[in-house]
Amino acid sequence: VKDASLYTHVRSLEDLRGRIALLAADEKTIRIAEATAGRSGKDALVAFANAWREYARQHPGRYMATQTPIQIDPELAARAPGPRRAVELTYGMLRGYGLAEPD
DSSP states (O other), X not given: OOHHHHTTTOSSHHHHHHHHHHHHHHHHHXXXXXXXXXXXXXXXXXXXXHHHHHHHHHOHHHHHHHHSOOOOOXXXXXXXXXXXXXXXXXXXXXXXXXXXXTO
């Protein structure tokens, strides 16, 4: 692929990194959702942690992309359900522990 052709799809290296991070967040969230479905308490927490760790092991580069602060196009981020869904799953799992905000 020639450089000029690449820039018809992505604006910059930062844009590409943002798109990879959003893709990885979506993939990781799907795995966590599947692992924790129908579980609660400690079982959900263990399944959550195992799914997170397994994704990091299988896709170290993509996982790293989700851990690095980057600038993401707000319109692109708004269309990506992964990050928002990850927060919802985390709160849902932790709700069973009776923690108060901001704990």
